[in-house]
Amino acid sequence: MPKQNAYDILFEPVVIGPVTAKNRFYQVPHACGMGHLRPNAHAAMRGVKAEGGWAVVSTEEAEIHPSSDLSPYSEQRIWDERDIPALQLMTDSVHQHGALAAIELVHNGHHAPNLFSRLPALAPSSMSLDISYPRQARAMSKRDIAEFRRWHRTAARNAKTAGFDIVYAYAGHKMSLLHHFLLPQYNQRSDEYGGSIENRVRLAREVLEETREEIGDSCAVAFRFAVDELAGTDGMQALEEGRAVVELLAELPDLWDVNVAGWDNDSQTTRFQPQDGYQVPYIDWVKQVTQKPVVGVNRTSSPDLMLSLVKRGVLDFIGAARPSIADPFLPNKIHEDRIDEIRECIGCNICASCDSMGVPIRCTQNPTMGEEWRRRWHPEIISPKVSDSPALVVGAGPAGLECALQLARRGYPVTLAEASSQLGGRVLGESGLKGLSAWLRVRDNRAYELERMANLEIFLESRLSAEDILEFEFANVFIATGSTWRRDGIGRSRRQAIPGIDRENTLTPDDIMNGITLPNGPIVVYDDDQCYMGGVIADHLSALGHDIVLVTSASVVSPWTAYTLEQARVQRGLIEQGVEIRANESVTLVEPGQIETACVFSGRKSRIPCGSLVLVTERDSENTVATALAKLRDDAPGKIIETLEVIGDALAPGLIADAVYSGHLAARNFEVDPQEITAAIYRREMPSLQDLTWEKPSN
């Protein structure tokens, strides 16, 4: 355990132009799926970060004009003055806790399809939109460039009015016009905005100068810039043009926020990039080029790594998106010497998947994330017990662990019974698969907390039957017995068992996670689940040295992983390992030594040799105990059971994040006024019904 003040350097104030951050913890701009549609939820979520000790709390990207319209995705908007009140909700909630509020202004160029505004998309040169939509962006004229600069300036002024302390210009993630102008593949202009790096940097320079001119008296101007595209000579490289850009603009912004592009490179998962601080080699030179403070991200919750980065002169600010999502109170916990209480990001990108899908952010480790306004949940505070009624939690997977932990935090006497010899449930199994070891943190964090609870007892190797439970006379029972993968082939493509299936000899992910010895013969992994498990199992078995054929009813391997920014890496990895991928095929028949598949489009049949078939199709909730218990209770209503709640995968199989949330919800709702529970289910933000009359912007 380090001394109380070992990390004091992380809590030094740092000057950023005209403002001062109270410490070095900096929540960089990150998407959250709330945006302009959910201003109350957004303000509450960012406010909790400020409360947790982050010195700077930023918005997600904020569209500056209707020609940067990301509909249906809901990012922030600062199209005109009417957006100020919503943004002010956020700056107020951030300021309330002594933090600085930052806004990331953006024009998304050809990344914005303008499906609501219907304005032509803009780009340095004419090109396709970067979504598959039959519409192209037009090459910006000089007049367009002047207009863009005017919009950016107006947005900066409105941002200042809304109370922001830091205003970003944004050239990152290949998602913004300022970035597109920097990159030769997008910028093929022959005028003074194209060609040489000096010309390509011109627009960023102008915008930075004008932003400073407009609001620099009281607001800091930050520049977010992706120094490297991780594409070798096919893209910008940190030590080539990346460095040239920083040199050319070195002292122009008040702060450099540096990372790598695109988003899938910036926000890599632990599955493909287990190393925290993986961006350091790309950005460790920036402070040598500029006198201005530098922030970078590292997906780390380790105070020692943070300390080292500051001491080594790599960074002035510890930037974070995901670690601040997993634990909004990370800075305070370091400050208060409660490092072991930090909920560490597992790098699963469920957070990113929510923005990819256009819905509010969720987090595997932090079930309160995104629920600050809707459910009034606080990550560190939970309401105390209202009785001394004891609770039994059956099953110590993610739902059971979380439920037991939160019930114990509320002060209830809790018994946690687990059939196996270890805590973790599916987390234990899945974290044993290739690439997923960091997922074990879901268990480890909770196990650590549970150990410290005086009012909680854990019983391992304690498989309970319904009769056992009745016998123990627990009034309140939470069933978290999880789920198992089906062995009959029922999945997305078919609602009936695959003909010929031999359930005895068919394998599932559960078998693989249990370390079953695979028979020889060609192994076929059949993915009709289409989420992440099919690709993981193929990858895992291939790495163990097996020849694998992956048959999937989807068009790509694990299509859902596109939302977690992983899909291309999943498929590339399998191809490089020699896994044979057969997409668009469903299994229609199992025979000795072979299977029959059908093309999902044409129905055309093929036969594939198959010694072992691993089915990744769908899961069955394990609810034997719950069903029996409910029956016993109903048959003899005099019995003691008052609460019988099925949670997690036992209720409905889902993500680990869903299971944690389900356990958390059950614990929060225990012995709470049903009205309050219902209220939260219906709470949402709704449009104003006024037929708004547009008012002329002042510029």
Place this chain on the structure above:
Amino acid sequence: MPKQNAYDILFEPVVIGPVTAKNRFYQVPHACGMGHLRPNAHAAMRGVKAEGGWAVVSTEEAEIHPSSDLSPYSEQRIWDERDIPALQLMTDSVHQHGALAAIELVHNGHHAPNLFSRLPALAPSSMSLDISYPRQARAMSKRDIAEFRRWHRTAARNAKTAGFDIVYAYAGHKMSLLHHFLLPQYNQRSDEYGGSIENRVRLAREVLEETREEIGDSCAVAFRFAVDELAGTDGMQALEEGRAVVELLAELPDLWDVNVAGWDNDSQTTRFQPQDGYQVPYIDWVKQVTQKPVVGVNRTSSPDLMLSLVKRGVLDFIGAARPSIADPFLPNKIHEDRIDEIRECIGCNICASCDSMGVPIRCTQNPTMGEEWRRRWHPEIISPKVSDSPALVVGAGPAGLECALQLARRGYPVTLAEASSQLGGRVLGESGLKGLSAWLRVRDNRAYELERMANLEIFLESRLSAEDILEFEFANVFIATGSTWRRDGIGRSRRQAIPGIDRENTLTPDDIMNGITLPNGPIVVYDDDQCYMGGVIADHLSALGHDIVLVTSASVVSPWTAYTLEQARVQRGLIEQGVEIRANESVTLVEPGQIETACVFSGRKSRIPCGSLVLVTERDSENTVATALAKLRDDAPGKIIETLEVIGDALAPGLIADAVYSGHLAARNFEVDPQEITAAIYRREMPSLQDLTWEKPSN
């Protein structure tokens, strides 16, 4: 030309339970991408339909409970009483024109991922969600079924309060719980709600009875039911269980709204189903089974087909979604003997694509669709000219035709100059490709209208240079010169020409549309556009008898066509015609007789024999004249040109719908106060900032 009263039968009033429709034109529920996020836009759009003569105007599906949460898609919501005011905007606007307002109540079951509400999804039996998301629905308990019925009843009551005249129960499109209970593949229950058809129909019966009980005194109860899944014996069939359902519930609803499932079968495009009235064979028996009025859809704008359907006793109401989108005034035009003025739906499903993408509806034929509130556009009314200044429109493609037509309607003297010998531009070319002939209606409708304009002159075979235009001394010039497909290989995958490309001998869709004779040798169509054209060209050439290899950088053929509900048909068709599909490959090198491709995931190279290469990659705006004219104007500012506006693909290549819209917009905005134009660009619906406190529903 028929007699004025030939269609009188279509204008007879029809009784629906306790309400009466003034005629037989019935806008069935259809998605519009407006929903609960855009209540003003929704009310305005539906109101225009009522004004146009539809006797019944329906909402899209309306979620009845947070466990049917379609976020991020914005359909209607009637979760609780707080939704009433927004819905009332719609019923008011519909009633204002003497029409009945209908609402389609829905619980989406496992079609609803509940990504906002986070409630477990519900289904008759446990199963995967019907999106690729790692979450499953739980099998509904008896208690769940009772709750669902209570929610439906409450929603019906709230719908009545909101002013609806017709309240739907909805068992269609495989998107609703009531439908899922009917279908054996989803319903594997062993209780009284599963098994026999009598059991599977039980829930629908209960809901219909309860809805009538709740609101049947003053509102009609409609039942929307998909009689056939178009899957043969693998699904429900019209003359088997489809008929049994109608027989079992025959007189229970006040109205039967019958169609086929899923949405891709109900809303087929003209590309794959050219025949209007294609659903008739599936529904023509329904009126023999029930005494209640029957509505069905036919994607038709033909009054003669409508008349025949009523006279033959197939339908009581002419249901319409797409024809009412293409022409909201269709009923009035028939009534007023203005049949030739009907803007006929081309069956392209751009309307559906908008809902698929979660943005407000647009229409190729009707550029005012979805703009009734935002831009205050009316499909039949346009503001008159403010001067007599003459206008020249250069180019008679979709943008030029629409611009010229609307300028002429405003009363301006208009000259339309077209370089070729025919009107239509790209519409002419594309409608010559396999499956797209109905698209020619975009031209035909406008050509008909233009012919009748006294203040418009058309010059064919009149290619104008910038100098010509100056010489003619037009003060106002609209340039609609379109775009051409690139010959260099620049597209989504690469921003530089493909090495080795031979621009002389490389073909593009323009060549195919121009009917070029293809040389022998293997033909490779390379689709790096990923929208619709690649699949269309391969289909067209294959149908001409050529052996085709389709190389695409996407994972499936024409991925964008998933939004228009066509993708599976596109790929199936090509496979069945023997087209070889190579997905996930981009072309990296062209050599004599062969091309080199690279796997988009791994970069692995392949070589493919290639005699002729057809590139479907990206388009170049044709703006030579516009550029030259702008230069001449700027060089000699004394010249007469006051307005120089580039529109349509010449400004930025897009959909035909985008070009029509662009031409319409330019005509509407001509000589209009710039403030008004800007106002429309910024107009939008925004959330209320109140931290809404939930109020207990009365039930």
